[in-house]
Amino acid sequence: MTQIKPVQQYPALLLQNNSDRCLVVADLHIGWERLLSQRGVHVPSQTSKLKNELLKVIKATKPTQVTFLGDIKDAIAKVAFEEWKDIPEFFETIQKQVPDLQVLLGNHDGNLEPLLPEKVKIVPASGTNFGDIGLFHGHAWPTPELLECRSLITGHVHPTVAIRDPMGLRMTRQVLLKAPCNGAQLAKTLRKYLGTKSINILEEQNEAKVKVSQLFIMPSFNQFLGGRPVNDKRKGKKADAYIGPILRCGCVNMDEAEVYLLDGTFLGTVNQLKPLS
Numbered sequence: 341m342t343q344i345k346p347v348q349q350y351p352a353l354l355l356q357n358n359s360d361r362c363l364v365v366a367d368l369h370i371g372w373e374r375l376l377s378q379r380g381v382h383v384p385s386q387t388s389k390l391k392n393e394l395l396k397v398i399k400a401t402k403p404t405q406v407t408f409l410g411d412i413k414d415a416i417a418k419v420a421f422e423e424w425k426d427i428p429e430f431f432e433t434i435q436k437q438v439p440d441l442q443v444l445l446g447n448h449d450g451n452l453e454p455l456l457p458e459k460v461k462i463v464p465a466s467g468t469n470f471g472d473i474g475l476f477h478g479h480a481w482p483t484p485e486l487l488e489c490r491s492l493i494t495g496h497v498h499p500t501v502a503i504r505d506p507m508g509l510r511m512t513r514q515v516l517l518k519a520p521c522n523g524a525q526l527a528k529t530l531r532k533y534l535g536t537k538s539i540n541i542l543e544e545q546n547e548a549k550v551k552v553s554q555l556f557i558m559p560s561f562n563q564f565l566g567g568r569p570v571n572d573k574r575k576g577k578k579a580d581a582y583i584g585p586i587l588r589c590g591c592v593n594m595d596e597a598e599v600y601l602l603d604g605t606f607l608g609t610v611n612q613l614k615p616l617s
């Protein structure tokens with residue numbers, strides 16, 4: 341059984357399968373600072389900060405593999421001038437420490453492939469597995485094969501929690517979410533959207549093979565990115581309050597999702613935290 345361990349103080353997870361150690365990070369959004377310069381605020385490239393941060397996590401966790409869970413870059417379809425330089429350099433540096441790198445393509449990763457060093461493995465957003473853990477980006481459905489995994493891990497959402505103090509001041513923090521996920525219902529939903537043609541796991545006689553029971557939603561590795569607070573009262577109970585098909589299809593119980601700060605502190609469930617936002 342693959343173990344899932346949050347890396348204390350960092351938006352990262354370490355998956356451990358005997359001697360294989362896979363470090364997972366999501367949503368780097370390299371080049372995000374260009375959004376500021378388009379609005380008249382000019383800051384130098386922040387890529388080296390992200391790189392140094394990741395090198396620190398690698399040093400602390402000694403992974404045998406690093407998986408990037410999508411949205412490596414920020415510009416959605418095009419490649420910005422800075423990215424031609426920043427992204428190859430970023431991956432070359434990381435690869436010197438950990439040769440085995442894997443990248444899932446997120447919705448921001450159009451035209452990313454030519455920027456990656458040759459030996460980086462590229463995986464579609466619908467995902468792949470590490471032991472009995474399924475990994476996918478979250479703007480797309482997970483591939484049905486991942487239903488056989490015990491847990492799923494996704495990015496894309498950039499979850500945060502908001503807490504308002506008695507003075508009315510509001511602080512937000514990045515969080516890791518662990519939500520109950522109804523595997524049978526997810527299988528039913530995928531059957532409806534993808535059909536059963538040649539997809540073995542979706543056929544009714546294979547129902548017993550469906551193992552998914554929880555979904556981890558990772559904080560973005562880039563700590564400057566905002567995300568709408570998961571405990572926002574305005575979200576109400578509407579299924580469309582969250583982004584990505586898996587969170588909208590009703591098979592993930594977000595109200596009962598456990599909310600953890602990056603230092604591992606358990607804050608409560610989303611439902612318990614709603615009055616605080």
Ligand SMILES: [Mn+2]
Pocket residue numbers: 410411446447448477479495496497
């Ligand atoms: Mn995304």
